[in-house]
Amino acid sequence: MTSKLRLAFASVCCVALVGCKPIREVINNTLNAGTVEGVSQCIEMSAREILSEETIKINCIARFNKDVSPSTAQNVTGNAGPRSQSGSDFFSGTMTNKTEGHVITEVVVVVEFRKVGETEGKRFQAVISGWFEPNGNPVDFRSKDVEDAPAAWDVSKYCEDEAGDDCWGWYIQSVKGLKL
16 A cells, blocks of 8 residues: 555656646756757747747757757758948858758858968858758858958958969858757
């Protein structure tokens, strides 16, 4: 009889703890870190009366996204270039997520400007935040503004070889995402 009583008491305690929001959040953070499911549950548990849905979504994505492996990151590609508009300098273009099990949420791109005869130029980071689903379809993006961009930010040409004019190039430095 005491074993049945203990089992019943343990069951009641588990149900009570799982129903408690702070305990549910700890369980979600532990079991669903780096996953779309973790973001979904985070959104579900968030206070909608205080914050907008968009703010809640951004916060939950930031809490749950993780660096993806280099083998996964190599499946994120794009066509882009430096742009200027209304006094803002940024990096924009299209990005394609060719992974098979990740939503990409953040890409850090390094843009390098070289002057004729230089082997290394000045580097700038461009952070691209978004929701790039693993369907292989290109998605337009615009990075956050780039600080201290060079005067010729949007008029230089892409570096195709070592000779010629001033030019720019870019590469993906890091990728964050969520497992499906």
